[in-house]
Amino acid sequence: MNVIEISLINLSLSLILVVASLVITFGMRLGLWKEILLGTVRTALQLFLAGLVLHYLFRWNLWYVTILLLLVMTAVASFESMRRQRRRNLKVFFIAFAAVICGTAFSLTVVTAIVIQVKPWYDPQYMIPIAGMIIGNSMSAASLVLNRLWGELSLRKGEVESYLALGAAPFEASRHATKEAIKAAMTPTINSMMIVGIVQFPGMMTGQIIAGQDPASAVRYQIMVMYMILAAATITATLTAVLGYRLFFTKAWQLKREMFS
């Protein structure tokens, strides 16, 4: 394949883009320069590291190393979901972890075992990048659900407590909130399905096309990717909501006061 290699020197020229962003944010006094610098450094470091890890992973080609890496990725994603919440605790982490794992396991299995039929089943060249896409989207879904649940419950505190006072259990009192939270978490995915290929060319497809693959084949991958992200987001969002609403209630069917003041 005739891909143009980017030399390190040429890559460093891409910093022009970062400088442009810095100049603008300085000019507008947005106070974002620290974040931009950190983000720039992290991007480079994390990706170089990922390249290195993948390099060895593909070489070793061992099923347990692949599974281990998938678990680490899920754990990091769950941690990130938790970090994005106002109230952080270990319960949030485990809820996100369980939800992301289920969503990912289902989508990943369908895609690699049934659709692509990867051989051997754990081939890291397929497993890791595909799982990466799924986990990333599941993570967003999980944090969106938790954020929105809190938002809905505090906005509709009066309604929720009216329900509770009439004898409703927390799952009944928060049914509206959980539904809204799941919908909110799925909206970005559904929206992107509406515009994909028209306004937006996803990273994976772009990558394959640049790498010289026939666009017709790249497109098939992308269609599968969209469906797989949809399933993962739906499963993760629903599980997060079903497990997560409990975080906001006490055993005595009360809204937790400390969460809402």
Added chain:
Amino acid sequence: MSHHTTIRIEKVTLHSREKSSPKTILDDISFTSPAGKITALLGPSGAGKSSLLRLMCRLDDPDEGRIFLDEKDISDIPVLELRLRVGMVFQIPVMFPGTVRHNLEIAQKLCRTRECMSTEGLLDLVDLSDDYLERQAENLSVGEKQRVQLARVLVSRPEVLLLDEPTSGLDVMSAERIVNLIKRINKETGTSVVLVTHLLEQASALADYVALVSEGRLVREAEMKGFLKWAKMGKFKLAALMSEARNERN
């Protein structure tokens, strides 16, 4: 219902959870609301009346102290049973999306297997015509919502009614009808009532018993007659207290 229920508040203290400004909302309050009677909970705005009602139906738990329903600590009563036995009418009525009928049906469903009131004649009880059944509940006026809320609570035939200023959104006529309704429910079914109000006149017309609170503390607990006598003696202070309450509301 022949069963009459006593509510006893024992040394209840409640702190706010705001980290920036911790505050004692209720400070070592004790009083008893006698079985089958109407107890008025009087006090100026911010005294802690609503907070106290919330504790009685366990929407919050006190930091210290206990609350008894017939000598049984409410934290030992299964929550569902407690919530159906104790009906709470909130100061600000919140309707569920949908029709008034839907609102009443939700309350019926939440009674689970227990016997509950049918929607027929329920609205009549709170002085609304049956035409209201098909109205969108969220579009009603505050006073109408207040009455639907009361009807919704009556569905489970509670043995204790907690009413947080149930007439504050109503004109004098409707308020009077609600007052009469409360009286009737209390007389006919022996339902114990705790009524939060700013109006001394309303309290004296309705209540058998009074608990006066201010700044989270109990000022006085007495039979209505004795309370009025006491109030007359210390008239100046009480009038100031209550008018202060009214001014803050307006």
